[in-house]
Each structure stands twice: as structure tokens, then as C-alpha cells.
Amino acid sequence: xxxxxxxxxxxxxxxxxxxxxxxxxxxxxxxxxxxxxxxxxxxxxxxxxxxxxxxxxxxxxxxxxxxxxxxxxxxxxxxxxxxxxxxxxxxxxxxxxxxxxxxxxxxxxxxxxxxxxxxxxxxxxxxxxxxxxxxxxxxxxxxxxxxxxxxxxxxxxxxxxxxxxxxxxxxxxxxxxxxxxxxxxxxxxxxxxxxxxxxxxxxxxxxxxxxxxxxxxxxxxxxxxxxxxxxxxxxxxxxxxxxxxxxxxxxxxxxxxxxxxxxxxxxxxxxxxxxxxxxxxxxxxxxxxxxxxxxxxxxxxxxx
Numbered sequence: 001x002x003x004x005x006x007x008x009x010x011x012x013x014x015x016x017x018x019x020x021x022x023x024x025x026x027x028x029x030x031x032x033x034x035x036x037x038x039x040x041x042x043x044x045x046x047x048x049x050x051x052x053x054x055x056x057x058x059x060x061x062x063x064x065x066x067x068x069x070x071x072x073x074x075x076x077x078x079x080x081x082x083x084x085x086x087x088x089x090x091x092x093x094x095x096x097x098x099x100x101x102x103x104x105x106x107x108x109x110x111x112x113x114x115x116x117x118x119x120x121x122x123x124x125x126x127x128x129x130x131x132x133x134x135x136x137x138x139x140x141x142x143x144x145x146x147x148x149x150x151x152x153x154x155x156x157x158x159x160x161x162x163x164x165x166x167x168x169x170x171x172x173x174x175x176x177x178x179x180x181x182x183x184x185x186x187x188x189x190x191x192x193x194x195x196x197x198x199x200x201x202x203x204x205x206x207x208x209x210x211x212x213x214x215x216x217x218x219x220x221x222x223x224x225x226x227x228x229x230x231x232x233x234x235x236x237x238x239x240x241x242x243x244x245x246x247x248x249x250x251x252x253x254x255x256x257x258x259x260x261x262x263x264x265x266x267x268x269x270x271x272x273x274x275x276x277x278x279x280x281x282x283x284x285x286x287x288x289x290x291x292x293x294x295x296x297x298x299x300x301x302x303x304x
Contacts, residue, residue: 014075015050015186017067022094028075029068029099033060037106037129037302039295040066040096044111044135044281046203048074050190052110052284053182058292063299066101068092070116072202074193081205085119085216092116093124103127106298108291110134110284112206115213118223125224130298133230133263134291135256135280137210139217144259146251151210171195178285227269227301229294230260233278233286240280269301 017030030049031038039059041052049067059065070088071079096103104127109117114136121128142150175191182190193199234253236244244252257274264270273294278286 015189017049017075019075020095020098022091022098025071025077025079027068027071027077027091027095029066029095030056031064031066031099031101032056033062033064035063036102037104037299038064038066038096038101039106039108039299040068040092040101042092042107042109042113042117043069043073044113045207046194046199047110047113048190048193048199050074050186052108053186055108055284055288055291055295058288059295062296064101066096066099066105068095070206073206074199081202082207082209082212085115085213086123088116089120089123092120093127104129104302106130106132106295106302108132108134108295109136111280112137112210114138115210115217118217119220121224121226122217122220122222125226128224128226129302130227131229132291132294132298133228133260134283135233136230136260136263137213138259138263139214140259140262141214144262145255146248148248149252149255151214167195167200178282223266225267225269227298228264228267229271229273229298230263231273231275231283231287231291231294232256232260233275233280233283235275235277235279235286237279237281271297 014028017028019026020029028049041049041056043049043051048069052067056065056067069076071077071091072081096105106129107117107120109131114133117131117136118139121131172191172195175194179187179190236249240249261272264272273290275283275287275290284291
């Protein structure tokens with residue numbers, strides 16, 4: 001199935017896929033493949049659904065695969081940011097229903113997308129078949145991290161116009177290389193979006209309430225006992241190399257391994273897998289085969 005709907009307003013026309021109206025907003029969704037459980041990708045902050053296109057294409061060969069942009073990001077309509085995890089989870093649940101994609105779902109959550117995936121599972125446990133957590137947000141982050149890396153110690157400030165102008169120039173070669181083998185009709189608008197001031201600002205806004213997201217998840221019901229594979233990227237990306245010493249990078253990796261091992265141990269059928277050569281911001285490009293294998297494994301465990 002290749003889902004195509006109406007064009008949106010604020011987000012413009014995406015290069016593939018289409019829009020569905022949810023709660024008065026047009027949300028981008030692209031779906032391919034057939035069968036279930038369907039796999040749904042939840043992007044990290046400053047990422048969009050089409051960033052995961054190559055993995056999506058591999059997954060769509062054996063089941064339904066869904067890419068989407070949250071409200072306020074990518075090709076979806078603008079909304080006020082940041083939002084609660086409950087708002088985002090309810091939005092996704094309504095979007096999947098509107099698009100006719102039946103549950104239960106295997107959620108593949110990258111970074112901040114993990115907060116929304118975990119809240120989705122709290123709110124709609126019967127609609128979640130499993131979770132693949134890619135460098136995923138966890139409400140237990142501070143429990144396992146050094147004090148200097150606690151959520152309230154790493155606030156994000158919205159960049160000013162001078163900063164975004166500089167970032168646009170510096171990041172364009174990075175994104176061109178990142179999406180070099182994407183089809184040109186997708187690569188060009190995707191790069192243009194990533195280097196736009198709007199996408200940069202919205203990414204910062206969206207991740208500006210991580211302490212509130214942590215508290216929201218902690219106040220929610222227990223996470224359901226579903227198959228789960230948690231994956232940690234142990235390579236350092238450019239931002240981490242600039243901001244953290246070698247000692248701190250080592251402590252970060254040790255802490256991530258503890259965090260994701262604990263996440264896996266919190267369910268009956270959980271597993272931690274390390275990705276030694278992958279980086280946080282590009283994990284889906286650095287380790288696509290390992291991620292597809294994890295998705296296959298979670299689906300198999302969910303249906304046995």
C-alpha cells in the first residue's frame with residue numbers, strides 16, 4: 001500500500017505520501033507495504049519521517065511501514081511547540097486510525113520519539129505489539145546518567161537568526177552527504193527543509209521540555225509488557241565531540257548501556273543491542289541492517 005491523501009497547508013506538498021486531517025491539522029504520512037503488525041517510525045527531534053526512508057523501504061518488503069511528521073514538524077501543519085507526550089501520542093493514534101492503518105503496531109522510536117512512543121504505549125497498550133528503541137528517550141535517563149548530563153543540565157535555547165544563518169551554511173554539505181543516495185525528487189526538498197530556519201527552530205522548541213516529558217511519563221501507568229529491543233549508538237557525532245571530553249564520552253556510553261539494559265530488563269521479552277559504530281543523530285543511516293533485523297525480531301516475538 002502506498003498511502004496518498006490530500007496536500008496540506010502549512011507544511012506544503014511533500015515529495016511522496018500525503019496529508020490526513022486530524023483535529024483540524026494536516027499531518028504528513030507515507031505508508032508502503034502490506035500486512036501486520038504495521039511498523040510506525042517516530043522521528044527524533046529535528047528529524048522527519050523521510051529521514052528513515054531507506055529503513056522504511058526495507059521494512060515495507062515484509063509488512064506495512066509508516067513514516068509521518070508530528071504536528072509542528074516537517075511537512076505537517078504548524079502547531080505550538082513544545083507539546084506534551086499525551087498530545088503527541090493521541091495525535092498519532094488518531095492519524096493511524098484516519099489513515100486506515102490497523103493496530104497493533106511495532107513502534108520504532110528514535111531519540112525524543114521515544115518519549116512519545118512510551119506515552120503511546122501507556123495510553124493505548126492494546127495497540128502496541130512491540131518497541132524498537134533507537135537511542136531512545138527514557139523517563140529514567142537521569143537515574144543512569146552522570147549529573148552533568150541530567151535533563152535539566154542540558155537545556156536547549158532557540159537559535160537566533162544569526163545562528164541559524166550560520167548553521168544553514170555549515171549543515172547543507174552534511175545533509176547533502178547524508179541523503180546522497182535518496183532519489184533526487186526526495187533528496188532536494190528534504191535537504192532544503194533541514195537547512196531551513198523553520199525546521200531548525202522547531203526542532204529546538206520540540207525538545208525544550210524534556211524534564212516535563214520525563215515527569216509526565218513517570219506519572220503515567222506502567223509500561224506494558226511487550227517485546228522490546230533497545231539499541232544504543234556508541235559512536236560520537238560531531239556535536240558530542242565538540243561538547244564532551246573523551247572521559248565524558250566514555251561515561252556517556254557506559255551510562256547508555258546501563259540505561260538501555262535496564263529498559264530491556266523492564267519487560268519479559270526485552271533485549272539490549274549495542275551499535276558500536278553508529279552515532280546518535282544518524283543511527284538510522286549508520287546501522288540500517290541491524291535496525292531492520294531488530295524490527296523483524298520484535299515483530300516475530302510479538303506474533304508467536
